[in-house]
Amino acid sequence: xxxxxxxxxxxxxxxxxxxxxxxxxxxxxxxxxxxxxxxxxxxxxxxxxxxxxxxxxxxxxxxxxxxxxxxxxxxxxxxxxxxxxxxxxxxxxxxxxxxxxxxxxxxxxxxxxxxxxxxxxxxxxxxxxxxxxxxxxxxxxxxxxxxxxxxxxxxxxxxxxxxxxxxxxxxxxxxxxxxxxxxxxxxxxxxxxxxxxxxxxxxxxxxxxxxxxxxxxxxxxxxxxxxxxxxxxxxxxxxxxxxxxxxxxxxxxxxxxxxxxxxxxxxxxxxxxxxxxxxxxxxxxxxxxxxxxxxxxxxxxxxxxxxxxxxxxxxxxxxxxxxxxxxxxxxxxxxxxxxxxxxxxxxxxxxxxxxxxxxxxxxxxxxxxxxxxxxxxxxxxxxxxxxxxxxxxxxxxxxxxxxxxxxxxxx
Numbered sequence: 351x352x353x354x355x356x357x358x359x360x361x362x363x364x365x366x367x368x369x370x371x372x373x374x375x376x377x378x379x380x381x382x383x384x385x386x387x388x389x390x391x392x393x394x395x396x397x398x399x400x401x402x403x404x405x406x407x408x409x410x411x412x413x414x415x416x417x418x419x420x421x422x423x424x425x426x427x428x429x430x431x432x433x434x435x436x437x438x439x440x441x442x443x444x445x446x447x448x449x450x451x452x453x454x455x456x457x458x459x460x461x462x463x464x465x466x467x468x469x470x471x472x473x474x475x476x477x478x479x480x481x482x483x484x485x486x487x488x489x490x491x492x493x494x495x496x497x498x499x500x501x502x503x504x505x506x507x508x509x510x511x512x513x514x515x516x517x518x519x520x521x522x523x524x525x526x527x528x529x530x531x532x533x534x535x536x537x538x539x540x541x542x543x544x545x546x547x548x549x550x551x552x553x554x555x556x557x558x559x560x561x562x563x564x565x566x567x568x569x570x571x572x573x574x575x576x577x578x579x580x581x582x583x584x585x586x587x588x589x590x591x592x593x594x595x596x597x598x599x600x601x602x603x604x605x606x607x608x609x610x611x612x613x614x615x616x617x618x619x620x621x622x623x624x625x626x627x628x629x630x631x632x633x634x635x636x637x638x639x640x641x642x643x644x645x646x647x648x649x650x651x652x653x654x655x656x657x658x659x660x661x662x663x664x665x666x667x668x669x670x671x672x673x674x675x676x677x678x679x680x681x682x683x684x685x686x687x688x689x690x691x692x693x694x695x696x697x698x699x700x701x702x703x704x705x706x707x708x709x710x711x712x713x714x715x716x717x718x719x720x721x722x723x724x725x726x727x728x729x730x731x732x733x734x735x736x737x738x739x740x741x742x743x744x745x746x747x748x749x750x751x752x753x754x755x756x757x758x759x760x761x
Contacts, residue, residue, distance in 0.1 A: 359643050360651025362522070364659075366637040367409055367652075369528030372669050373684075374410035374626050376677060377479075377489075378418040380427070381624065383559035383666035385410050388625025390656035392616030393649060396628075399612035400604040405638050405646045406592055407653070408616050411629035412688060413472050413584070417577045417735055418626065419489075421570055427624060431564035433574030434621040440578045441614025449607035456586070462699035464742040465583045467712045469692030471719030471738050472580055473685045480685050483678025484509075496675055500542050505679030508535030512680050525636040528680055535676030550667045557663030562624025573732065576739035581629045584691075585613055588630040595639045707749045715742045 364371075367389075375385040389409035396408050414434070421430030447455065479489040486501025487494050496504075512531030515523060523530070539545050586601075589609055593600045600609065616628040634652075638644065659665055696703075696712070703709050715738050717723070724733035732740070 356645065356647055357651040357655075359641070359648045360653075361655045362641075363407060363634055363637055363643070363648060363652040364655045365529070366522070366525050367407055367631050367634050369526065369530075369532050369680075370412075370631070371409040371656075373528060373532075373677060373680065374412055374415060376669065376672060377681070378415050378626065379422050380418070380626055381560045381562075381666070382669040383557075383660045383663075384561060384623055384625045386656045387559050387660035388620035388623050389628065390653040390660070391623070392620050392628035393653035393656075395619055396609075396612035396616050397646065397650060397653075399615060400608045402646045402650070403604045404589075404592065404600050404609065405596065405644050405649055406588070407631050407634040407649050408613065408628040409631050409656075410626040411581050411617075412684070413469075413581045413629070413735075414577060414627050416472065416475050417574060420734060421573065425567055425570045426565075427562050428565035429567040429570040430574075431562060431621040431624055432566040433570035434627050435564050435618050436566075436571045437574045437578040438614045438617030438621060438627065440575055441582060441617060442611050443614075444582060445607045445609075445611035445614060448610060449605070453586075453601070453606050456582070459743065460579060460583055461746065462695045463701050463708050463711050464715075464739075464746050465580065466692045466696035466699075466701065467715035467719070468735065468739050468742055469580050469584075469695060470689045470716065471692075472735055473687070473689030473692065475719055475734060476681070476685045480678055480681035483674045484682060485678070486675055488674070496544055496673065500544070501675035501678075504535050504538045504542065504544075504673070504675040505682070507538055508532070508676045508679035509682050511535070512683055516683075522637060522640055525640060528684070531680045532672060532676055535679060536672060539673045539676060544673050545671050547671060549670060550664055553663040553667035555664055556661055557666070559660050559666065560624070564621055564624075569731075573736050576736040576743075579739045579743070580735070581613075581627070582610065585610065585630055588635060592630075592635050592638065595635065596644045705752055707752060710749065711742055711745045714745065 371385060371389055372382045375382045392408045396406070418430055421433060444456070478491070482489055482491040484502065484505035486496030486498050508531045511534040512527045515530040516527040536545070586606065589600050589606070613629065620626060620628050701708055703712060718741055719734065719738040722733065723737060724731050725737060
């Protein structure tokens, strides 16, 4: 009976992650079925590398939404996938460096004063897109697709549902706010007649996802590499969270070097098929906490369920019919939450913004990111999160440390 229960628990975990998993490819122009497939493959590879010791699920990383959108518009999906594959390789290198030097160097290279503002930029940089979509416009605001009054009503109801579930719900429902928001918004969209089911009717029941092979362009590669900074730090945070929940120290066994390498290999595998980069999922960690499902075999079945669903053609077509206002409403909370995580990193680690050094790093990073600063050399242009990440790291390395910083790094 217990063996039969494990696959059902696995399917439940995918249900928890489903809303966030499909929202990322929908926003960035990638295929949702491919995202399901690569989340499953990525999780299985992660389990192999970490010797199936960590009860964690990997899926679409929100940190890469803006870079992928820019990459797809500038170089196309294949070149963007090539850049993401190299970004995944950066994780593998980080894993090797952690094995050789320990994890201390990551905290020296990426202290809170660097990571905090970069994460804030990831959230706030996408704020205009969220508002445009909530108003029924395209992400860039160039065209109106849904009447503004109808769109705003649907967006606000989707947002309200997501907030209400996150704050007031109990049990397993509490970790599914995005899915709940999508379902309510979708139901309202159907009532207003703005959902087009033509693609669903035409889609076959069984279909191979639209896999895309990567191509390697140096501009796309150089653009994507710095974006790996924030998810790498987020990965460490997720591991600490799941370690606290299960009472096991996963940073020691299987070790941070193995989990970082697993994340990197999973991201490289995802980009090989045309899927979004993989990262550890906080939603699933929350579900593990609530259900006390500490058996890593459950995540194996979550991965198998995701791979199976990827080949259901009508499901892939149905996910593409989610209207813009629904996604826009949820994104108003989602992107704001990402920015709040960055702000919390500064507050929790007591980054003193009265220090001119810290104020300079945070201030310049935020203005460059929100203002859309771009540095160009010939054909290559560095902008957005990539530029912010590099600027923050360089300023942190170049500017002289205060006495307090030196004492903290010594500890």
